[in-house]
Structures are given as structure tokens and as C-alpha cells.
């Protein structure tokens with residue numbers, strides 16, 4: 649049975665622990681800088697609680713390492729696991745800054761394919777089916793891609809200053825979806841951000857409502873919409889428009905009941921949940937893909953360079969939003985701006 653070490657027993661660590669059990673792998677060891685959290689986690693899962701990340705990585709029976717810690721610790725933990733010869737899965741984003749993301753891929757060198765970045769939305773059944781249909785030519789040449797991603801409610805205010813900002817923390821998923829759908833890089837980006845949800849978010853230096861437009865190397869147009877609040881629930885849609893048709897990966901509804909009355913016409917129940925419920929299947933599928941990668945010794949389906957390129961787009965979007973300029977991009981991820989990142 650494939651053995652996994654888990655670093656970080658917080659919110660997403662707990663989601664992954666369930667997926668590891670469902671995927672038929674074994675959670676062998678766990679480390680968290682908060683010993684109480686680690687102990688509670690160990691008792692619940694049967695994993696050995698270790699007193700350092702290195703001890704968890706090196707624990708007997710560990711084949712792969714799952715990094716689910718706070719973003720500022722990702723790069724050092726990816727490198728520690730890779731240096732120990734383990735396959736690594738790391739939560740998004742790969743790093744809190746573009747410079748750190750660059751350090752990660754430069755240090756990994758030809759080991760970038762041993763790292764699996766947790767862009768779980770690629771493993772959502774509907775998004776994956778849409779992706780396969782686009783790539784299979786079902787709508788002819790893809791011309792426009794619209795990605796909508798709205799959270800039901802904003803995160804706690806104390807999270808805002810450490811989040812890296814909406815583009816690096818939240819829209820990073822959508823940048824990855826865009827690259828995955830297009831199969832090519834982005835050459836131009838323009839971002840607008842505003843504060844429509846909570847003025848406190850603005851006072852803390854972030855935006856809560858944003859729109860990004862991008863153009864790909866072959867001229868395809870992309871729009872991404874983000875909001876930190878949607879009263880009707882977690883809003884996650886992808887629309888791909890092509891020469892011979894359109895494909896939509898829509899929000900699932902809680903049940904198949906539809907209402908017809910004075911104020912509803914075929915309105916399904918709202919799906920008022922968040923990522924843990926909406927993407928349960930994708931978390932399981934990505935762990936299964938990670939276990940497959942460990943067992944086969946194959947290449948990561950979402951490697952460290954994918955993590956870096958998403959961070960590149962997030963950095964450029966942040967800058968575009970701050971300066972009001974659109975930014976021409978380099979397909980290799982070289983910064984085209986002077987601002988230190």
C-alpha cells in the first residue's frame with residue numbers, strides 16, 4: 649500500500665486525509681507546527697505524529713509527501729521531500745511570491761516532474777470532461793474562454809494580509825484552468841480589481857472583486873471573473889466558445905428538484921456550499937492521480953512549472969491591477985516588468 653506523509657494538519661490537510669483513505673493509500677506520518685493539531689489528527693487517522701517535517705518525510709513506509717501547510721512554507725518543504733527522493737504533492741500556490749516560485753523550479757531542475765501541484769479543479773469530473781471535449785476538437789477551434797469563480801463568503805479578515813492578495817490566493821486556480829484549457833501560454837494580461845464586498849478588505853490592501861482579460865499566444869481571448877462573495881453559493885463555471893459550438897461546465901445543484909411558481913421558472917435548489925463539498929470528487933481524483941504517479945514512477949500531470957506559470961500570471965495580474973496597465977508577457981515566464989516580486 650502506498651504510504652503518504654502529510655505536512656500540515658489544517659483545513660485542507662483534513663480534506664486530503666479523507667481522500668487518501670478513499671484512494672486506498674495509507675497515511676503513515678504527520679507533522680504540524682501546532683503539536684495539538686497534529687496529535688488530534690494522529691488520533692483520528694492512526695498516522696504517526698512526528699516532531700519535525702524531516703522525521704515525517706523519512707518515516708519508514710513513506711513513498712510520497714503531501715504538503716498542506718501555509719503557503720510561505722511550501723518551497724522549503726517541497727525541496728526537503730524531493731531531496732529525500734520522494735514524490736511530492738503540494739497545495740496551491742507553489743509559493744507566496746514569484747521569486748520563491750522561481751527558486752523552487754530552479755533548485756528542482758529536472759525533478760520538476762516529481763512535483764504535483766494541487767490544482768484540484770483539473771480533476772473535477774465536469775471540468776475534466778469539458779477540457780477533453782475542447783482538446784478533442786468538439787467545438788472546433790477554441791476562440792473565447794470565460795471562467796467564473798466566486799466564493800460564497802469572504803475569508804476571515806485576519807487571513808487577508810497573509811493571503812498574498814486575491815490574484816495569488818484565489819484567482820491562481822483560474823490561471824491554471826486557463827493554461828490547461830488552452831494548452832498554450834498567455835501573452836497579454838489586464839486586471840481590474842475593486843472592493844464591492846467589504847471595505848475592510850480594501851483597508852487591508854486587497855481587492856474582493858476582480859476581472860482579468862488575457863490573450864493567448866495564438867490569439868484566444870480569456871475572461872476570468874472572481875468575487876469573494878456570492879449570495880447564491882459557491883459559483884464555479886467554465887464556458888468555452890469555439891468555431892462550431894459552446895461547452896459549459898455548470899454549477900451542480902443540491903438535488904434535481906426544480907421549482908415553478910410565481911417567482912421561479914425551473915429554478916433548481918441552490919448549491920450553497922464551499923470548496924470542501926463542491927470539489928470532494930476532485931480532491932479524491934487528484935490523490936488517486938498522485939498515488940498512480942508514485943506507483944508508476946511517472947511524470948506529474950500538474951508539475952512545478954505549471955505551479956510557477958500560474959504564479960507568473962498572478963504576479964502580472966496584481967501588477968496590472970495596481971498600475972492600471974495591461975502587461976505583455978513572456979511565454980517562458982520571464983518577468984517583463986521591473987518591480988521586484
Ligand SMILES: NC(=O)c1ccc[n+]([C@@H]2O[C@H](COP(=O)([O-])OP(=O)(O)OC[C@H]3O[C@@H](n4cnc5c(N)ncnc54)[C@H](O)[C@@H]3O)[C@@H](O)[C@H]2O)c1
Nearest residue numbers: 656657658659660679680681682716717718719721739740
Ligand atoms: N486546493 C484547494 O482547494 C485549497 C483549499 C484551501 C487551502 N488550500 C491551500 O492549502 C494550504 C493550507 O491552507 P489551509 O486552509 O489548510 O490552512 P490552515 O491554516 O487551516 O492549515 C495549515 C496548517 O499548516 C500548519 N503549518 C504551518 N507551517 C507549517 C510547517 N512549517 N510545518 C508543518 N505544519 C505547518 C499550521 O499549523 C496549520 O495547521 C494553503 O497553501 C492554501 O492556499 C488549497
